[in-house]
Structures are given as structure tokens and as C-alpha cells.
Amino acid sequence: MPNDIASLILALTVSMCTMAVALPAVMGQVNAAARRAQVGVCMQALGWVLLLVSSMVAGGSWTDRLLSTLSMAGIAGGLALNATAFNLWCGRSPSARMPAVVAVVLTVGYALGFSSYAFRVSWANGLLALQMTMVAVTLARKPLVPVGGWRWLLVLALAAQVVVTAWRGALAAFDTMAFPSFMAPHPINLLFALVANATAVLSLIGILLAHRDEAARALERLATLDGMTGVLNRRAWLAHAGVELANAARYGHRLGVLLIDIDHFKEVNDSRGHEAGDHALQFFARALQSACRSGDLVCRYGGEEFCVLMNRADLLSTQAFDRRIRAYLAEAAPREIGYPLNYSAGIAVSSASDDTLDAMLRRADVALYSAKALGRGCTLDAEALHMSAT
């Protein structure tokens, strides 16, 4: 059995080192979460290497104390980094101060109490079990973004490792003679080595899948959002608005489309520079979004044109939205961007159950064109225009 345990611990160390080298190569360019996970794996790999080396030097010597303490710092620090990585991948803030605090307390306590075998082993195993619990809780908490079912596999493996690690801590404290080293021929050591190997494999799978989910979300963002303003792009807006119009027809609601074109925007670019122009577009998009109700859809229709789909809205409520935006711009634009910003707009409200998005956009565009022709800075509605023309 001692040889079995030594082989399994060696296999675990080799797996961790392989992961530490392979992850950066396989994952390519990474974000903050993946970077933390990679560094976390490297630290754990280093920790296991140092623990193995420490078992080869004279027990209780200063070299043993130094190597063992550094190995604890590596394993505990790596776990703390993994906790923050999984927090980020679950859409939460990266702050996971507790696992980091536990890693520091564990290392310092281990170094200070090194001369007592029972204390240092129970201290390290107890606090490592606490850290693993924190990583498992991080994964088990409801994520704020879609995360695959893989997290439950990792939670299960971590839960098993928590039990075995805490058990080792208890044995070291209360039955020290039966548990003289982490490679001693004790069934719990064998169980620990097996579970640790399984958790290492599942961690690798978890890190790769979390990274893949994150990349898929980033691709979706790129495909649906306008990169500069963060509102929907035209293609995504058309797809969503088409669904909303079909629902409106089915349930007998009305909806309004407000097509907006910022006035004299070329002058902003020409006199203040392209960067100021970009800043103004971002401010304008924010203003539209904050004035919307949930269910409304804002998009950047093109250059300095925006389009808003107002769900369950008739002409009066679309006009009220337009007035709110104008009042907000008059007050906030000079304050936020340093000069006034105005726009012309056209409104089209869904008329019959067979109305189409194309037809509504055409009517809104005609109304917008007329608003520009009237001298800009105003909003016209397509129905009124149509009535006055007939």
C-alpha cells in the first residue's frame, strides 16, 4: 500500500504539472478568470512538487520546514485563486477574500506550529478542507450567467475531498501514531490520493468547459451588440423586434417604433474630433436605454441613427417617451458631454395585425425624413403625415 500511495501522489503531481503547462497552451488568449485558474493550477502543481521533495529531506529539519510551508502556501494559494476564477465564471465579482485569508492563515500557522506534527497536519488539513468547501460553495451557488451542469460534478468531487481531507486532519490530531505521514499506509491516505486525482481531472474539465462557455458568451455578445455603444446591433434588433411584433399581433397589443437620427452630427466630428463623436454616441445610447422600460429594445441602426421598439405602446406613449428623451438631453448633454445634442425622429405604430416590421420602418423613415426637412429637432409620426397627405 505505501507504494500505491506514493505512486498515486506522484501521478497527482505529474497531472497537476501537466495541467499547469498544458492549460496556457490549449486555452490561448484568456480573460481574467482563466488567467487566475491557470496561475491557481501552477501554484498547486508547485505545492505538490515541493511536498514530494520535502518528504525526501530529513524530517523536522529547517529545509523540511521551509519546503513544507512553501508547499502549503502553493496548494492553499492555488485553491484561493481557483475560487475567484469560478466566481468570475459564474458572473459574480472576483472578490473572494475569504479563501485568500484562509490561505495566509494556513501558511503562517503551519510555519509557526511546524514542530508539532499533530498540530501542523490537522491545522493544514482542516483549513484546506475549509477552502475546498468555499470553492464548492462558489460553484454550487446559483450562477448569474448560464453555466453548464459540469459544475455539479466538480462540487461532488470537492465534497468528497472535503470529507477525506477533514478526516485526515482529525486523524492527525487525535490518532497521530496511526497517521505518521501523508504517505503512511493508512486507508484514508489511499482514499485521499484517489479522490485528489479524480478532482484534478474534473478541475481540468471544469476549467476548460468554463473557458468554452465564456468564449461562447463573448461571441454571442459580439454577434448581437454594437461594440461601441453596447446596445443591440441592427441585425439582432430586427430579429428580436420581429418576434415582438408577431407576439403583439397574436395578443392584440400595439407597438411603436421610434427611428432617431442625431442632428448635425458631422459637425460634432469635424469640430470636436472623432473621439468626442464616439463619446456622444455612447452618451446618447445610455440615455435611450435608461429611459426605456423592460421589454423595449434599443439598437444602433447605423452611424448616428438609433431605433427603439416600444413594446405595448401606442402613439401617445411613444410620443411621451420621445419627450422624456428630449427633456433629458436638454438637461444632461451640456453637463455630460459639454455641448447640446439634438435629434430628429419618425414614429410608426403598428396598425393592423398584418403590419410588418419592414413596413413600419419604412413609415418611420419617411416621417424622419420629413422631420429633417422641417428643420430638424422634432419628431413626426407617420400616421399624421399620411392623414395630412391624403
Ligand SMILES: Nc1nc2c(ncn2[C@@H]2O[C@H](COP(=O)(O)OP(=O)(O)OP(=O)(O)O)[C@@H](O)[C@H]2O)c(=O)[nH]1
Ligand atoms: N464619431 C463617430 N462618427 C460617426 C460614427 N458613425 C457615423 N459617424 C458620423 O456621423 C456623421 C453623419 O453625417 P451626416 O449623414 O451628414 O448627418 P448629420 O451631420 O448628422 O446631418 P443631418 O443628419 O442631416 O442632421 C458622419 O460624419 C459620420 O462620419 C461613429 O461610429 N463615430
